[in-house]
Amino acid sequence: MKKHDKEFVYRFKLDGKTGRPLIDDPPAEMVRKQLEALLKIVVLSEGGRELKPDRFRFMNNPLKDFPIFDDTDSDT
């Protein structure tokens, strides 16, 4: 087998940088970051209507919600 016959491996570095936390509650912050990552590439919909969520809450606490996006760099 020639050197170049072996398949190239698509590799990515994990550098431990996950951005600054927006929520001072690590489990909630983890959920926020996952939602943020997902909502950058998927559009949620309901009955065919596109949704544009920007906050979330845990089902056991209807009184407290959290932002999903860090939009602080968008000032003019």
Added chain:
Amino acid sequence: MTDKGLSRTAQIDLLSRTLEGLLNVIAFEVKGAPVHVDGFCLRDGEHRFPPLEVDDDSPVLDPYYPPHYFRANEPRFEMIRDIAGTLLEQVILVQGERAVHPDGFRLKNLSHWLIDGEDDPGAVLNSISWACKVKCIFCYERGNPPELNFPPYKTTLREILTSVRYFDPVEKKRLPIPSRYDNNEILTFPGILEVIRALRKKTDAPMINISTSGTMLDEPFIRQLAENKPLLLSISLNSADPGVRASIMKEKHPEIPLRSLPLLKQYRIPFAASIVAWPTIPLTDIENTVAYADQHDPLQIRICLPGHTSRFSQKILFDLEDYWGRLIDLIDSIRDKHDTPIIPLPYTYEEIRQGHFSFVPGVGGVIKNSPAWKAGVRYGDEILSVNNVPIRSRRFLQALMDRLKKEGTKTLWMQTRRKGKEEERIIRYSEETFDHQYPYLPETRHFDVNYYGMYLYDGFDPADVIRLRDMALARGAGHVLVLTSWMIKPYLELALQHIDTQGVRFVPHVPENIFMGGNIVVGDLLTAKDFIRAIREYCREGEKPDLAVAPTSPFSSWLRDMRNDHFLKIERITGIPLYFMETPKLWS
């Protein structure tokens, strides 16, 4: 456990599902070696697993891809990295009885990640990133904003041969390409001929739009390229004067690319020539370069109207409108002397300069010896009907031509108008090789957007405004802010004069390009942040619109701009509902 929030059980369940999802598509790596994670424990709990030792003598590995290289066409790699990162903040992965501290990950199965593309093998070649041998004084790389200054990346032969292996011209699938914003010079890649041969074994389809500065195009190289025809090149000519070319491109041997034009014709490889009309190059030199290129029958001569960012020069180096105007006047004055189509880019400006911008479907150029050329169609002809179908607009003509081209229609009866005189033109397309004369060879049909050899004017379509009006009425929006570009605004205003807006107030507005700065005016280079700023300023100065409209052209198919901001951010930040209007890129 938190009383109101994510419970421990729910947290573990979420982590477990996340990890399971990730492990379906990736393998974590420690020091470059793949590891087989079979569990995890929470970081905030107690654990006593010693770290997993990996063999430091692992074989040499392929380099890491920075995931942001794939933002434009496969942002899910970046999403995987982000989700894996959040997971690792919460857990320690475990393999057997050992703690795993991964420093990277690899995709498990590349066939899961094939994306839809074209059957053009040239698209695979475009994933090659290799250093350019010239250093043009106007190179846009010198003026990129920091967000676009990616570290240099050099493709490996194994990497590109893997892309060739996964390229499926029948299903039109290929691996995602690590796209970046610095320049790729494909032909200087050391294994380029091996790659081209491998692609040629896979498909007979033409390799289109291979862009090059021409430094490699000596006769032995062209001969080897010719063995792998059909292919089409796009050469940065810039100047036909060796001294001028050497000085503006910092090139040691300008004679090689200059001699390549007759050689390409000799070896029957069609090509396009491009000239960046930088203001320090005398207009007479541009005129001479066009004449030189025309002698060797390129498919087209592109004259790129220049601009620069604020990073390139804080001081505005030239009055863009004045200089572009002089270039258009030059093109107008020399077009009749040459057979080759001379296309200014962005071409929309030509109509603005001439002051008779309209929606009439017209011909922007005709490739020499093409079916349209042989039928007598020329630059400036207006197309009134095709195969007895009256042409209502430019977009309508393009859609009709797309369909006829796809269906393989061989004969077109066209009613045209030139200087007020109507004529019938019969365009006959033959697939017989002997009917083709250079530069219009069978493969030329696939080059760029040409229809039977004709380049058609694109641009704004009045039907778009009617669609906008109907959309605004359906949403109950009486005041619509239409964010557009300096070059499209006159078309939009003209269209608004000619349609019944049914009471909807449309306000065209051109956002300033702060991201690029300088004298950049092309709307395709705006960012979400530029749009946000423009909407906010508009709201500050007056009444809030009910709706804002932004073009799709500055955004990728994943709806991200060059800074990786999603278009939804505009609506989220400004609070003004946004409608995203489908618009072609001006440079296409």
